[in-house]
Amino acid sequence: MIGLIDGDILCYRIGFATNEESESVAITTMASFLEEMLMFDLECSEWKTYLTGKVNFRNDVAVTAPYKGNRKGDKPVHHGLLREYLEKSWNGVVSDGCEADDDIAIAATEHGDESIIISLDKDFDQVQGWHYNFVKKNKYYITHDEGLLNFYMQFLVGDRIDNIIGVDGIGPVKARKLLADKSEREMYDICVEKLGSVERAVENGRLLYLQRTRGELWEPPHENTECQSKGQETTTVDSGADSNDVSASGE
Numbered sequence: 001m002i003g004l005i006d007g008d009i010l011c012y013r014i015g016f017a018t019n020e021e022s023e024s025v026a027i028t029t030m031a032s033f034l035e036e037m038l039m040f041d042l043e044c045s046e047w048k049t050y051l052t053g054k055v056n057f058r059n060d061v062a063v064t065a066p067y068k069g070n071r072k073g074d075k076p077v078h079h080g081l082l083r084e085y086l087e088k089s090w091n092g093v094v095s096d097g098c099e100a101d102d103d104i105a106i107a108a109t110e111h112g113d114e115s116i117i118i119s120l121d122k123d124f125d126q127v128q129g130w131h132y133n134f135v136k137k138n139k140y141y142i143t144h145d146e147g148l149l150n151f152y153m154q155f156l157v158g159d160r161i162d163n164i165i166g167v168d169g170i171g172p173v174k175a176r177k178l179l180a181d182k183s184e185r186e187m188y189d190i191c192v193e194k195l196g197s198v199e200r201a202v203e204n205g206r207l208l209y210l211q212r213t214r215g216e217l218w219e220p221p222h223e224n225t226e227c228q229s230k231g232q233e234t235t236t237v238d239s240g241a242d243s244n245d246v247s248a249s250g251e
Contacts, residue, residue, distance in 0.1 A: 001042060001043065001044045001045060001046075001114060001115065001116055001130075002044065002045070002046045002047065002048070002107075002111050002114055002115040002116070003038050003042060003044035003046070003047035003048070003115075003116055003118055004047075004048060004050065004104045004107050004108055004111075004115055004116065004117050004118060005034070005047055005048065005049040005050065005086075005090070005118045005119075006050060006100065006101070006104060006117070006118060006119035006120075006121060006124075007049040007050050007051040007083070007086045007087075007090075007092060007100060008050075008051060008052050008100050009119055009120055009121060010030065010033075010034075010049075010082070010086070011051075011076070011079050011082045011083050011086070012075070012076060012079070014026065014029055014030045014033065014076075014082060015075070015076025015077070015078050015079045015082055016076045017029065018076075018078060019076055019077050019078070021078075023078060023081055026078040026081060026082060027081070027082070027085055030082055030085060030086070031089075034090060037118070037134055041132075041134075041137060042116060042118075042132060042139075044116070047090065047091060048091045048092075048093060048107065049086045049087070049090040049091055049092040049093070050092075050093055050095065050100035050101075050103045050104050050107075051083055051086065051087060051092055051093070051094045051095065051100050052094070052095050052099045052100040052101075053094045053095045053096050053097075055096065055097050056095075056097070056098060056099055057097055057098060057217075058099070058206070058207050061203060061206045061207055062163075062164075062203070062207060063199075063203055064165050064200065064203060065163050065164075065165050066163060067162060067163060067164075067207060068161075068162050068163055069163045070160075070163045071161075071163075097215075098211060101121065101123060101124065101210050102210050102211040104117055104119075104124070104127075104210075105117075105124070105127045105210035105211060105212055106211055106212060106213060106214060108127050108128075108129045109127070109128075109129075109212040109213075112129065113129060113130060115129065115130065116129070116130040116131065116132050116139070117129065117130065117131045117132065118132045118134060119131075119132075119133075119134075120133055120134065120135060122150075123154070123159070123208070123210065124210070125142055125146075125147065125150045126142075126147045126148070126150045126151035126154070126208075126209070126210060127142060127147055127210060127212075128142055128143060128144045128146075128147050129141070129142060148184060148187075149176070149179060149180065149187070151208065151209065152179050152184075152187040152188065152190075152191055153172060153175040153176060153179060154166075154204070154208045155191040155194075155195065155201060155204045155205065155208065156170045156174075156175040156178065156179075156191060156194055156195070157170060157171060157172055157175050158204075159207075159208065162207070164204060164207050164208060165204075166195075166204075167194045167195060170194065178190055178194070184221050185221045185223070188201065188220050188221055191204070198220075201220065202218075202220060205218045205220065206218045
């Protein structure tokens with residue numbers, strides 16, 4: 001099993017937990033946590049740690065509100081130190097033009113069920129495959145149809161952490177009720193209706209969608225998408241979530 005580690009979230013959680021400690025304690029705490037989780041809890045044979053770089057295409061996509069524009073507050077004292085440690089000592093890679101989340105989703109798609117996404121971020125629940133919540137120590141599997149539903153639910157609910165605006169009065173329960181057992185085209189049309197325009201729906205889709213291939217930009221499903229069965233599509237082009245069998249909060 002290949003562990004795909006959300007390094008961004010670890011730098012904040014371990015960082016804040018060791019804010020009053022020395023640099024050596026911060027590094028030792030991070031090392032001990034990763035060793036126990038990867039080698040004993042998950043028994044991973046390989047791993048890679050993903051960190052977000054300075055450039056993110058979503059900053060240009062966001063029109064309704066600045067992407068992550070509501071994030072305030074200081075970073076942990078050892079944040080930079082822990083990022084450098086993960087990059088050098090835990091097979092770290094820094095994203096370029098996107099987010100670490102995109103790189104993780106791409107890797108999960110490439111490696112399929114031989115990989116596991118390690119994070120607390122609900123955004124990953126749009127990605128098919130194995131997932132691990134390291135706080136609850138909960139390992140679970142997301143199917144393609146579950147991932148697609150989770151993705152479109154986020155259109156309506158929005159994302160407070162990332163400053164993505166949803167629909168007032170619609171939370172996860174109501175969103176699920178509106179979208180459950182619908183085809184992808186039906187889910188998209190409902191999102192357009194509730195958000196008030198195609199432009200708002202496309203904006204949310206492009207902000208929320210995690211890339212499955214490098215440089216990918218989400219496009220809505222075509223009108224000629226035909227429903228084979230509940231939650232499944234036959235279409236000539238790629239749409240919202242990856243339909244392959246290998247394969248949705250943080251900082």
